[in-house]
Each structure stands twice: as C-alpha cells, then as structure tokens.
Amino acid sequence: MPHTDGSRDKAPQAARAAPSKFRGRNNTNTLARRVLVLDPVMAKASPSRRLGSVARTAPRTKRCTACKRLKPLSAFWRRAACADGRDRWCGECRGGYFRNWCAAHRAAYNTRQRAYYRRNRARLRAYNREYQRRRRRLMRSGRWKRRRAVG
Secondary structure, eight states: OOOTTSOOOOOOGGGSOOOOTTOSSOOOOHHHHHHHHHOHHHHTSOHHHHTTHHHHTSOSEEEOTTTOOEEEGGGEEEOTTSTTSEEEEEHHHHHHHHHHHHHHTHHHHHHHHHHHHHHTHHHHHHHHHHHHHHHHHHHHHTOOOOOOOOO
16 A cells, blocks of 8 residues: 555664675675674784684695695795785795896886885884894894805
C-alpha cells in the first residue's frame, strides 16, 4: 500500500546494520582491519604477529618473484606493505635492481641524496660526531672490530 506522505517503510534504527568504516575500493580483509582499530597493540605489531597462530606454522622459505628461486625468509628484506612482512624480491635481486637504477639515473639519484642531506644536515652531523667519538673510544680500548675485506 503506497504511503501518501512520501515516506518509505523503514526499519527501526536499532535493527539497521551499523555503517562500515572500511568502505572503498580495497575492502579486503575487513576483519583484520577491524582488529587493528580495536586493539592498538596489534596495530603496531608486525604482519606475522597480527595473523596469530597462522604465523607460527608459516613456511620458513619463500620464492623470489624476480629470480624464481626458493630462498629462506632471511634472504628477503622486511616490508610492511607485503602480506607476510617480507619483500617479494630477495635481497640480491632488489640490490641488483637498485644498483642498475642508480647507474641509469645517476643525476636524479645524486639530486635526491643532496636534497636529503641539506634537509637533515644538523641531525646527520650530530650522528656522525657521536659515531666517531664512540669509534675512537673503542679503538683506544682495543674493542673496535674492523670490517672484513670483501673479496
């Protein structure tokens, strides 16, 4: 039966579902996001810890998507953006890619590095001063370990 006042037959306020805070294009894994919102400790936790018991049974190896080799997890750099907390490429492949990129884009890389140094000059100088003080102190006491020659 149509309503003459133009209103629709609406459900009571309590019966309606609460609007989701997680609307958008990437509406995957909303339960995990809700857990992060509700538990601030888990929000700061690593992806492997957020998964709970699943992380304990996770494999200790991973396949690099660049070289297609199966390698231990320690060969992959940490990356919070990835589901398992590790990068998709192994350290060797990522390092090789970065070295090639720097060689091909030397001017852009140098410009970026100079700008970073200019922005953070005081902090970097303070860090280096403290590092050298500590290094000299350790060298005098004989506790400074020199780097091994790469060969």
